[in-house]
Amino acid sequence: MPRIRLDLAYDGTFFSGWAAQPGLRTVEGVLAAALATVLREPVRLTVAGRTDAGVHAAAQVVHLDVSPEAWIALPGRSERRPETALLTRLAGVLAREAQESLPLTPRGAGDVVVTGARIVPDAFDARFGALSRRYTYRIADADAPRDPARRATVLWLPDRLDVQAMEASTAPLLGEHDFLSYCKPRQGATTIRTLRTLTWRRAAGGPDAGLVVLSVVADAFCHSMVRSLVGAGLAVGQGRKPVSWPGELLGARTRDGAAPVAPPHGLTLEEVVYPDDDDLAARAERARATRRLTC
Template sequence: MSATPDLAGPVGRVKLVVAYDGSGFHGFAANDGVRTVMGVLSAAVATVVRQPVTFTGAGRTDAGVHGWGQVVSGDLPAGVDLVDLQRRLNKLCAPDIAVRSAAWVDDQFNARFSAQWRHYRYEIWNSPTPNPMLASRTWWVTTPLALWAMREAADAVIGEHDFASFCRRPKVPAGEPEPSLTRRVLSTRWSDVTDPGAGGDGRLLRFEIRANAFCHQMVRSIVGTLVDVGAGKIAPGRVPSILRAQRRQAAGQVAPPTGLTLWEVGYPD
């Protein structure tokens, strides 16, 4: 059994890489009265180290959104055995949450503010029939989608833009300025990742997007609009004008949260 950490002694900054199935959570961030990923994780850490803890997450995912490479950081007693901590957390939080790694980092490290980019994946099951094996992590779209058109349209969001057309505007107190919705998208990619040996009557399509940061519902709004492009409802060449409009009504539908995963967060070497 590991030694009990010294609660009054020195502390160190820890970085956890966390995966989770978001289906049973009301989002990632701690929120009193509802079950969230951060709430469950923080409570489990506090149980192990026997004191309250405060963690910062790299991104705030919505209810139903999943995580594979979410990063959290916070201070713990320096005597904590991180190998033992990871093992005990994975027992306490399974099967919905898994701590993939735990490491001591520089005291200046902050999961949110040290991040240089976030990378999301969105997966779509494109078929006339549902796939129960993929239902919890994909969006089932029955209309045949033109992948070439979605690829062409996705290219238009690369670069620095005001993404007001693809974001839910935040509520701002009277008299205060609205925060900027300008973000820098570094890359996008659509691919058909269907396993040819798995059989079935559909395609598994994957969209990947990397940016310095994202505003609320930005990825889901972009995916929903690109699916409208693939379905022939919006021409691929209209995406630049949708961006320039800076109105949410100019874009297409908002994709459901089920297909979205925070895949990776990038930091300086």
């Protein structure tokens, strides 16, 4: 069976997270239903990052296995490649679903867009094969411009944040640690993660000019970890906690007095990085050996 990698982006505002849940509109549920309609067979999706309700993605990755018959049948009588036919047909199905679920949606504009589709080696695993994930959190504080068109993707705060103090608080968090104080642990899951970069800055230019922006990269993130890192940074930036507090909280390794969880809508999954094809199987096996039931 061909294994297919899909790259997608979505506005998480009106989704109850990634994972399918009975009676709720979720990204997985909407995408799986659209794929089943187009392929005419049920699908099982494996995702790189299981985002929470209200969290967005600019570069999410999933994989699925498709029967050869369904894959070959995608172009119909056209001369399009199956990948192109899949993208075109998914765009229409996803746009119609959004218009039916969200009456104010502009015609043809869905809140999930599949940006790429291609056959990958059988060893490719969207979840366990990833080398790293990168998230961004955007904040408009008292010194930042406020764009109403971006209010669903930027946290607005009335305070003036001390970005220098926020950046100074990050050093103890880098590297491999038990992030229990920053996670909502799941049964059977490890909370040990390797945080590769964590930076707070006030953007000097580009579309984020003036905003306070967190950029964080890790091998993987446990449940609510990024939003808890944001919450700890905000406590420092607002003067409610000293610069040393995020590191002290990490060392406590307890849910007592854990970091506050920031609102979801400022958070976006920006990038997922994978190894070269020759290293896919080895990477996935190592990840499975060290993590269970992780985000």
